[in-house]
Amino acid sequence: MLYPEWREAMQKEINALEENGTWSMVELPEGKKALGRTFETIDPRRGEIIARIAEGDKDDVDLAVEAAREAFDNGPWPRLPGCERRRLMMKFADLIDEHIEELAALDTIDAGKLFHFGKAVDIPSGSAIIRYNAGAADKIHGQTVKMSREMQAYTLKEPIGVVGHITPWNFPTQMFAVKVGPALAAGCTMVVKPAEQTPLSALYYAHLAKLAGIPDGVLNVVPGFGHTAGAALSSHMDVDMVSFTGSTEVGRLVMQAAAMSNLKPVSLELGGKSPVIIFNDVDVDKAVDIALQAALFNKGEICVAGSRTFVQEGIYDDFIRKLQVKMKSWVVGDPFDPKVTQGPQVDQKQYEKVLSYIELGKKEGATLLMGGKPLEGKGFYIEPTIFTDVTDDMTIAREEIFGPVMSILKFKTIDEAIKRANATKYGLAAGIMTDNLNIANTVSRSLRAGVIWINCYFAFNVDLPFGGFKMSGFGKDEGLEALDKYLHVKSVATPIYNSPWL
Structure with a gap:
């Protein structure tokens, strides 16, 4: 209905x-x-x-x-x-x-x-x-x-x-x-x-x-x-x-x-600024699916959003190509429509905040790969946005955006990935994608985050404690x-x- x-x-x-x-x-x-x-509560689909x-x-x-x-x-x-x-x-x-x-x-x-x-x-x-x-x-x-x-x-x-x-x-x-x-x-x-x-x-x-x-x-x-x-x-x-x-x-x-x-x-x-670390040995198609959901699920309005996607250099180009193909099936629109993948941001304030972060990303030198614009018409809709060539010092890599913005960062070694993933004031969640058990164990023990998801994301359950470290x-x-x-x-x-x- x-x-x-x-x-x-x-x-x-x-x-x-x-x-x-x-x-x-x-x-x-x-x-x-x-x-x-009294105060007004607003329908974000139309601003009414x-x-x-x-x-x-x-x-x-x-x-x-x-x-x-x-x-x-x-x-x-x-x-x-x-x-x-x-x-x-x-x-x-x-x-x-x-x-x-x-x-x-x-x-x-x-x-x-x-x-x-x-x-x-x-x-x-x-x-x-x-x-x-x-x-x-x-x-x-x-x-x-x-x-x-x-x-x-x-x-x-x-x-x-x-x-x-x-x-x-x-x-x-x-x-x-x-x-x-x-x-x-x-x-x-x-x-x-x-x-x-x-x-x-x-x-x-x-x-x-x-x-x-x-x-x-x-x-x-x-x-x-x-x-x-x-x-x-x-x-x-x-x-x-x-x-x-x-x-x-x-x-x-x-x-x-x-x-x-x-x-x-x-x-x-x-808050959080959760890393998703993708190693060379993974199935790239599966990695794209998980990373995309990690960053953009619930229009990015989730505290554990995997908004820093670290991709190892051996699969980086292939990952980017397949991500662009996958994004073609992403549908933004009325959340009552079962074909829709992403609804509107919660209100005008959050809508404007997300758009300001997108502008900061472009201004600071990140490459806008896809999206980045508001949708025409009523409502607080923003295109899913993907940045490449993101560096750790950029605002979009440091601050929680709480919107449909995905930052992709390239890395070489395991030690580099751990160090860069931990270089944040937050410590809520993290994702690791690898078929190598030694890598999974090493990285999960090294990351300072309250919950670690290996080869999955958003693995919440009523039985599993959830909470963060650091700020x-x-x-x-x-x-x-x-x-x-x-x-x-x-x-x-x-x-x-x-x-x-x-």
Whole structure:
């Protein structure tokens, strides 16, 4: 179903939520009111207004945190048996599956994401993440400890408290799920501040959570802007932990606010400038396919984008020729069209930012091999762009662009590739393509990145921890390590009967 039919269907969903007053999705204490300001959320395919969303400010965040604090201190959620939290989370996941088309459409009209991919991957992976964490909710156990003195001890794992989640706009569903899922399983209550560019699906998820029976005050969504709602959440004295995914620059501000308030712990998943290193021994056709997806998937709006493609000199010319042929099948257009490979950038600001980086690449001496221009007409569409003759000191090789821009760099030796790949302030992900096991092992051990993909890319999985090194942040999403960051460890010790400690 393409745009005209979906616009009518989704407008009914939007109107229903607006009539029910759920665009803020905060369970307000009795007698309290939100401020009533709104902002526009824009369809990037045409630059048109989709809806006006409640704009959360500091006072609104205070109300949401108050609701979450009450739910944590006096409500049932942290005190429920793990099996009961699991049951309600499973029901939540079932409701997500029942509304796959609506949710995928919301992420398409709000973020420009491919509709068919959202239905097949994004939304199902969101419900899978909720289910994975639901399965862990009744398996949160401490340890017994044999003390070196005449005492016995044990540890308890307890929910950390009220959590502030600040999510990005590039993967609205998956970022919501990877933060909310483990926090719910741990028994936390929370306030979610979705990116101002993409608030729609987060509001719908909060609506579904309420339908699933998750108690009032446990999951609160406050749309708004980073400098107001996000800052208020990060610095709030009654928020016990903040989980943020976004740029390194904003991550610094979140960390500073947390430190200057109540020294709350933070988890930061930040920017990247990930290398993809392709060695002479690979199948070049396969390497082209993987490298192209690594750089341009999701219109380059992904933190782990393989935007620095290092190609060994023995296959460099062949790689470039085959890449140009492959690009002929790349289709830019309306993301509701199943034939389309790349949709629009999320908003005008990001669109203009990407175009400015393309101009910088040309100005600094890189060769524009393909693309580099905006598409005519409405919407924030940019041609997939490939630069060759890129050097390590160029801006397009150093800074995160977050758009469909691929930089190709030539190298000679393994040691050179490792050194140049590591010459970045980021350390989020890296790709290695080789059929030589020794090369794969050597390079993977040498790269300073949180996740290494060998002969593949974007190998995400709910079981596999994900997070960065260096200025790409710290803390893990996904896997059971994600659950741990929402738990306190409490140690309890007591003397053994007749011990000298009595």
